[in-house]
Amino acid sequence: MGTWMFSATFICLALVSGVVCVKVVIPQPKYEYARGDNITLPCTFQSELSTPSLVIISWIAEGVDGAEDVVMLTHYSSPGRTDYNSKYEGRAKLDVAVATGKANLKLYSITLNDNRRFVCRLQIPGDDEGTPDDVTELVVLVAPSTPICKVQGKPEYGQNINLTCLSEEGSPTPSYKWESTDVRKVPRMNAPRTTDKGGILSLFNISKDTSGYYTCTSTNKIRSASCNLTLAVMPPSMLGSVGQTAGIIAGVAAAVIIFIIVIYFCCCKKKKEKDEEYALGAPAEEYRDKARTENGERPLARDDDDRSERDTRGRQNNDKPRSDYDDRRSDYDDRRSDYTDRRSDYDDRRRDRRNDDDRRYDSRDRRNDDDRRNDDDRRNDDDRRNDDDRRNDDDRRNDDDRRYDSRDRRNDDEEYDRPALPLNKPPRRD
Incomplete structure (x- = not known):
């Protein structure tokens, strides 16, 4: 131009x-x-x-x-x-x-x-x-934006990898520079074959010593920005074992889930079969009190015989093919009617026992009333006897006092009437 x-x-x-x-x-x-x-x-x-x-x-x-x-x-x-x-x-x-x-x-x-x-x-x-x-x-x-650092390749022993660094903005186009430190954060020089061009750091035949911390700096006329990257180089066997362990864990988890699903469906199926058997089989027995005899023993009620007979009949019916639905339905209706009869008998016995209890309670109350009245009579008799004894004691004491007073008066009279002893009376000899 x-x-x-x-x-x-x-x-x-x-x-x-x-x-x-x-x-x-x-x-x-x-x-x-x-x-x-x-x-x-x-x-x-x-x-x-x-x-x-x-x-x-x-x-x-x-x-x-x-x-x-x-x-x-x-x-x-x-x-x-x-x-x-x-x-x-x-x-x-x-x-x-x-x-x-x-x-x-x-x-x-x-x-x-x-x-x-x-x-x-x-x-x-x-x-x-x-x-x-x-x-x-x-x-x-335009100042460069914060660059993005990435690893291209597998960080395994003997592999070749690239560390990339790129700022999405920056004018004029920024320049890039890589720096690295070892795991102890001590600065170090790159290997002889390492190349750093256009934000791409190429590492060849990497080993354990290649591990460390890497920093990329993006710079232009305005200012600079940087990003950090941690590189950990591992043996291929270690990476394989990690993948194998992850696969084993995933397989075990899948097996556990399948086992839980199978158990769930089995339980649901069993519950459904039990519901069907209950709908077609004998109804569940209800608890009911049995009347006791006078000596406290439970008599063999007709219910036990009916229950054993019903169990035998139920076992026989269960042995029949399930296709004979009508027969089982009729048996179920018969058992239902028997159950209703036994229920009515049970209610009658309960009413009779309740009436007997009421009569026993009435006779017991009357006996208690008679006992209380007898106790009151005995207490009254005791009180009267005690009063009579006290009065008799008082009368006796008064009679004794009167006798003692009359005796004392007689003794006093005799002392006044008795003549005085002579002064020279000789003593009495036994």
């Missing part, structure tokens, strides 16, 4: 007088701005015509990866109108001054899609010699 412009300029200057030349200039071949900025791409032009009748200025965005070019805008000096492409309407604006030769392009809130080359082109009727256009490159700066 530069050689062509130089040649065109030299030809223009070498032309004879009277031939007009045009020149378009963009000061720098590359401009770098951060994503989201509002920028200006400068462009100036010159013409030998002092007052051209018409000047047409266009800005063109070149296609990326083989895409077509896009005309962003076109300005016509007469009548002073500017046409914008719908993709850039509201984002692009032309700052133009034909008299001074200014045709600057303004872009607002640039994105990664603006990473491309832009062309400033001038068209003047009657002045088409020289350099009617110029090109510049816009680089939108």
